[in-house]
Amino acid sequence: MTRHQLSHLGIHGILTPTPDETIRYFHDLLGMDVVATRGDSTYLRSFNTYEAWTLKVTASDRAGLDYVGWRTDGEEELAQRVAWLTDAGIEGRWVDPDEGIGPAYAFEDPDGHEFRIYWETERYVPSEATRPVIPTNVQAYVGRGANVKHLDHVNLLARDVRACREFWEDGFGLRTYETILMPDGQREAGAWMSSSIQGHELIYTAEKTVGRARLHHFAYAVESREEVLRAADIMADARVRIEAGPSKHTAIQGFYLYTIEPGGNRIEVAHGGYLRFAPDQETFVWTAEEWGKKPGWGAPPPPEFHVYGTPVVEELADDAARVPTLGPDDV
Ligand SMILES: [Fe+2]
Structure with missing residues (x-):
């Protein structure tokens, strides 16, 4: 097993066919600040992010994932991971520093999602207007919209969840806190992974369509469960589609609100999720039967929650039935 090599999820990018509306969503409704605009890309940050920026929104002909960093x-x-990828026969490329962050090494996971790993980063320097009164804070409290603090996790759809999980465990030392088995007891319907004691940073759930390398959602953290409820009020009045929640997941137990931003990407406002302090914490493996009983509470997400992702693909895979509806809350 590879020892700890990755510190945390960092910079990340999404693609959108409606960049103006998408940026308004992140600025006005999530409460992020725009840091820079370069060509077709806009760089945004949330107020508890120590790096200069965190989210890069890029105009495209369709919604979807750009990359996860x-x-x-x-x-x-960083050098060791690049060497491991090279030894494993996984092709990659170096990406020049982008708005002060990087260079980054870009490569794909087994499903084709682009990831980037980097060490050098530019820290956020507040202006007079954004300087916090308590110097240990990164930036003054924003308090706009849902007032998200930082990126919490990303959920990607994958044709082979197990292969993706093993890739990150073997190559990068990520911990897996929970998995769900399919009824055959072999294939996996979901895996919740992390570089730290945080219950989830990187999630894979099973892809049911013919698509590949699709995004299920990015999630941004707020301070409390109450702020998730408040975010629902804000989104509703803004006529943003609320797909699911507010409610609580069974896996990792985060409190959630899922919205579809104007470009089509699913974005979550999240709070909580457990912490696991034991360095030898074992993975909790749900059987399909155990999962189907849905311990816990909360209204079920709609069926589309388990199919919709970006880019949008509507054609189901021939073997879509391999991914059973395990319960009303199966991701
Ligand atoms: Fe989530």
Whole structure:
């Protein structure tokens, strides 16, 4: 098993066919600040992010994932991971520093999602207007819209969840806190992974369509469950589609609100999720039967929650039935 190599999820990018509306969603409704605009891309940050920016929104002909970035534990760890990828026969490329962050090494996971790993980063320097009164804060409290603090996790759809999970465990030392088995007891319907004690940073759930490399959602954290409820009021009045919640997941137990931003990407406002302090914490493996009993509470997400992703693909895979509806809350 590879030792700890990745520090945390960092910079990340989404694609949108409606960049103006998407940026308004992140600025006005989520409460992020625009840091820079370069060509077709806009860089945004949330107020508890120590890096200069966190989200890059890029205009495209369709919605979807651009990339997911991890900051490594150091320069040496970055070199070691690039060497591991090369030894494993996984092609990658170096990406020049982008608005002060990087260089980054870009590669694909087994399903084709682009990831980038990097060490060098530019820290946020507040202006007079954004300087916090308490110097240990990164930035003054924003208090606009849902007032998200930082990126919490990303959920990607994958044809082979197990292959993706093993890729990150073997190559990067991620911990897996929970998995759900399919009824055959072999294939996996979901895996919740993390570089830290945080219950989830990277989630894979089973892809039911003929698509590949699709995004299920990015989630941004708020301070309390109450702020998730408040976000629902804000989104409703803004006529943003609320797909699911507010409610509580069984896996990792985060409190959630799922919306569809104007470009079509699913974005979550999230709070909580458990922490696991034990360094030898074992993965909790749900059987399909156990999961189907849905311990816990909360209204079920609609069926489309388990199919919709970006880019939008409506054609189901021939073997879509391999991914059973395990319960009303199966991701
Ligand atoms: Fe989530």
